[in-house]
Amino acid sequence: MRKITLIALMLPIISFSQNKFAQLEQLLPTPNEYRNAAGAPGHNYYQQQADYKINVTLNDEEQKIIGKETITYTNNSPDVLEYLWIQLDQNIRSKDSDSKLISVEKMEDFRSLRNIKKKMLDFDGGFKIEEITSTSGHGMKYFINKTMLRIDLDKPLAANSSISFNIKWWYNINDRSKLGGRSGYEYFKENDNYLYTIAQWFPRMCVYNDVEGWQNKQFLGSGEFALPFGDYEVSITVPSDHVVGATGVLQNENSVLTSEQRNRLKKAENSDFPILIITQTEAEEVEKNKSQGTKTWTFKAKNVRDFAFASSRKFIWDAQGVKVGGKNIMAMSYYPKEGNPLWERYSTKLVAHTVKTYSKYTVDYPYPVAISVHTNRIGMEYPMICFNGGRPEADGTYTERTKYGMWGVIIHEVGHNFFPMIINSDERQWTWMDEGLNTFVQYLTEQEWERDYPSRRGPAHLITNYMRGDKSNISPIMTNSESIWQFGNNAYGKPATALNILRETVMGRELFDYAFKIYSERWKFKHPTPADFFRTMEDASAVDLDWFWRAWFYTTDHVDISLDEVNWFQLNTKNPKIEKGTAREVNKNEQQFISQIRNKESIKETVNELDSDIDDFYGSRDIYEVDAIDNSEYNTFKSSLSTDDLELLNSGKQFYELKLSNIGGIPMPVILEFTFEDNTTEIIRIPAEVWRKHEEKISKVFFFDKKVSSILLDPFLETADTDINNNSWPEKQVPTKFDLFKSGRSSENPMQRDLRLKELSKKQ
Ligand SMILES: [Zn+2]
Numbered sequence: 001m002r003k004i005t006l007i008a009l010m011l012p013i014i015s016f017s018q019n020k021f022a023q024l025e026q027l028l029p030t031p032n033e034y035r036n037a038a039g040a041p042g043h044n045y046y047q048q049q050a051d052y053k054i055n056v057t058l059n060d061e062e063q064k065i066i067g068k069e070t071i072t073y074t075n076n077s078p079d080v081l082e083y084l085w086i087q088l089d090q091n092i093r094s095k096d097s098d099s100k101l102i103s104v105e106k107m108e109d110f111r112s113l114r115n116i117k118k119k120m121l122d123f124d125g126g127f128k129i130e131e132i133t134s135t136s137g138h139g140m141k142y143f144i145n146k147t148m149l150r151i152d153l154d155k156p157l158a159a160n161s162s163i164s165f166n167i168k169w170w171y172n173i174n175d176r177s178k179l180g181g182r183s184g185y186e187y188f189k190e191n192d193n194y195l196y197t198i199a200q201w202f203p204r205m206c207v208y209n210d211v212e213g214w215q216n217k218q219f220l221g222s223g224e225f226a227l228p229f230g231d232y233e234v235s236i237t238v239p240s241d242h243v244v245g246a247t248g249v250l251q252n253e254n255s256v257l258t259s260e261q262r263n264r265l266k267k268a269e270n271s272d273f274p275i276l277i278i279t280q281t282e283a284e285e286v287e288k289n290k291s292q293g294t295k296t297w298t299f300k301a302k303n304v305r306d307f308a309f310a311s312s313r314k315f316i317w318d319a320q321g322v323k324v325g326g327k328n329i330m331a332m333s334y335y336p337k338e339g340n341p342l343w344e345r346y347s348t349k350l351v352a353h354t355v356k357t358y359s360k361y362t363v364d365y366p367y368p369v370a371i372s373v374h375t376n377r378i379g380m381e382y383p384m385i386c387f388n389g390g391r392p393e394a395d396g397t398y399t400e401r402t403k404y405g406m407w408g409v410i411i412h413e414v415g416h417n418f419f420p421m422i423i424n425s426d427e428r429q430w431t432w433m434d435e436g437l438n439t440f441v442q443y444l445t446e447q448e449w450e451r452d453y454p455s456r457r458g459p460a461h462l463i464t465n466y467m468r469g470d471k472s473n474i475s476p477i478m479t480n481s482e483s484i485w486q487f488g489n490n491a492y493g494k495p496a497t498a499l500n501i502l503r504e505t506v507m508g509r510e511l512f513d514y515a516f517k518i519y520s521e522r523w524k525f526k527h528p529t530p531a532d533f534f535r536t537m538e539d540a541s542a543v544d545l546d547w548f549w550r551a552w553f554y555t556t557d558h559v560d561i562s563l564d565e566v567n568w569f570q571l572n573t574k575n576p577k578i579e580k581g582t583a584r585e586v587n588k589n590e591q592q593f594i595s596q597i598r599n600k601e602s603i604k605e606t607v608n609e610l611d612s613d614i615d616d617f618y619g620s621r622d623i624y625e626v627d628a629i630d631n632s633e634y635n636t637f638k639s640s641l642s643t644d645d646l647e648l649l650n651s652g653k654q655f656y657e658l659k660l661s662n663i664g665g666i667p668m669p670v671i672l673e674f675t676f677e678d679n680t681t682e683i684i685r686i687p688a689e690v691w692r693k694h695e696e697k698i699s700k701v702f703f704f705d706k707k708v709s710s711i712l713l714d715p716f717l718e719t720a721d722t723d724i725n726n727n728s729w730p731e732k733q734v735p736t737k738f739d740l741f742k743s744g745r746s747s748e749n750p751m752q753r754d755l756r757l758k759e760l761s762k763k764q
Pocket of ligand 1: 411438
């Protein structure tokens with residue numbers, strides 16, 4: 001009895017883990033009134049609202065942010081809330097931050113003065129919360145738990161009601177060149193100037209929803225943000241010679257811009273190329289001095305999940321209009337002269353192209369502005385505004401890598417407006433839901449920017465090295481943001497590639513694009529989860545993708561399908577003329593073995609060649625000769641067949657039995673290119689379900705009128721097959737070249753080389 005029970009328990013587990021075609025039900029949350037089984041918001045879907053009114057001062061002398069905000073929080077949930085959770089993400093820079101304590105180090109991480117200095121830096125960048133008061137001015141009870149702050153409400157917040165309260169705070173801004181970070185300042189020694197890109201700068205409401213209650217995972221550095229939507233009114237006080245770019249629309253142009261700047265801005269609205277609002281010459285003039293006074297820039301933003309801004313007296317500013325869904329959006333860029341010549345030439349055009357292309361594949365860009373701000377190196381996204389790298393050399397030249405790096409990062413970060421700023425997934429839990437989906441559309445956008453744009457992520461064959469790599473160093477895509485191995489490959493590259501494969505190979509472009517747009521429409525200005533994405537993609541396409549999600553998102557298996565064996569068959573026509581003739585040819589061409597060959601020379605004559613009495617009936621018989629009995633038997637056989645059968649028998653069809661094995665573990669569509677003797681080809685595409693019962697080995701028979709000369713598996717490099725050496729029949733060998741001489745690398749970039757070349761030709 002005991003044994004039987006054990007087997008009964010073990011069997012489902014074994015088959016469950018081995019069968020990629022098992023349905024996902026056990027892994028996904030049960031559909032409910034908030035999120036339905038089709039992957040759409042349920043009939044009782046709700047989400048909270050957090051509106052902010054903020055006054056902030058940027059202290060340029062001491063590099064500090066000093067702010068006061070009023071948050072109005074609306075509880076649209078059916079639940080009564082006894083407390084509110086607020087995120088204090090700047091506390092990752094406080095002296096006692098957990099992220100410092102939990103970082104894992106080896107001594108080799110300290111083996112440079114720069115690294116030691118960085119590790120030893122004693123910077124205090126955490127929030128200093130000065131007070132939290134109710135609208136009536138009373139202090140509210142609160143408790144800070146690292147990067148989170150809990151407000152204990154005197155009276156619980158009932159369903160469908162709201163509460164307002166005020167927070168006063170300040171913090172020290174981090175020097176990004178020393179401490180890194182998504183937010184911070186860059187210091188320019190020349191003229192003693194700062195460029196601020198400021199984010200996570202105010203206490204922000206956490207998400208409360210049907211999935212997790214309060215989002216209460218601490219900010220440790222990798223898992224980004226989970227934020228509710230709301231309306232913002234933000235007044236930013238900065239030195240009067242600073243220029244501010246921010247989330248939202250500027251409300252007081254007249255008091256912060258000159259009439260010349262306002263005229264240029266007006267002109268830019270209807271321009272389909274960038275117009276300078278502040279020129280480089282003007283910016284260079286401004287950065288030489290420092291104003292004494294201040295100015296306050298006021299912005300309003302509706303239905304956004306966050307607010308960021310950039311401020312500097314170094315800014316050059318350009319803008320153009322871009323039309324999406326009948327609306328005119330302002331694409332704009334802010335950059336110091338150090339960004340030129342790249343930035344004036346490309347940034348705003350890239351912003352406009354990105355907004356347009358993403359709108360085509362997802363939802364119409366709903367915001368009035370889209371901004372790209374220059375920083376050194378990083379790329380980071382916020383609603384309507386992002387901070388992007390791409391800095392040329394001081395001499396104005398740049399490498400191709402810098403150019404493509406800048407193009408790619410601007411498309412990527414502007415693209416984040418859609419994922420996660422509009423389609424607002426929980427970044428603290430799932431990096432892939434915004435980075436992966438965004439990197440996928442980034443790929444489509446890059447390809448529409450330049451033909452054969454060398455995209456780093458998206459094409460199937462670019463993920464193979466990662467996927468076949470050491471499995472102890474890989475995590476499934478469905479891994480929490482903080483625990484991911486190989487962040488870029490796992491959360492950006494692999495999901496982007498998986499979606500590309502769905503689009504090109506598994507679903508086809510029409511079904512995929514429709515379903516992807518449905519997902520975007522369903523979840524714009526809402527909070528989707530992985531299951532909502534998985535379910536919508538299937539529901540809108542009628543393609544069961546459970547096997548695909550399971551294999552690509554829940555395991556670390558890779559793709560390696562091998563064409564193991566090809567066996568060639570022909571029909572036996574039973575026609576003695578044909579079959580005996582063929583047999584005679586085969587016999588004649590039979591391979592000779594060594595003694596046979598040598599004996600032809602060494603044995604002059606055998607006994608039966610000398611003595612004619614030796615050969616009897618068998619010795620002289622021609623077994624390939626067709627005789628009358630053969631013919632009559634064939635005629636009898638023929639008369640027993642229908643015309644159809646006879647036609648088939650004489651059709652000359654060539655049969656090929658292919659044996660394939662799935663070495664990598666991910667079942668994938670089998671795409672075969674057959675090349676025939678006359679050099680024509682035929683492509684046969686077999687869906688992945690061919691593996692549904694036998695996941696490791698399958699065989700399949702193909703028949704043609706012509707003889708096949710070669711077969712190639714995955715001829716268009718679309719399945720991410722990690723080993724293409726087992727993809728062809730007959731087996732193909734590609735030589736590996738080896739170097740005898742090491743070539744030296746010059747530190748000169750190609751543009752500098754070109755300048756040298758021009759100098760050289762002038763001298764001659
Ligand atoms: Zn990103």
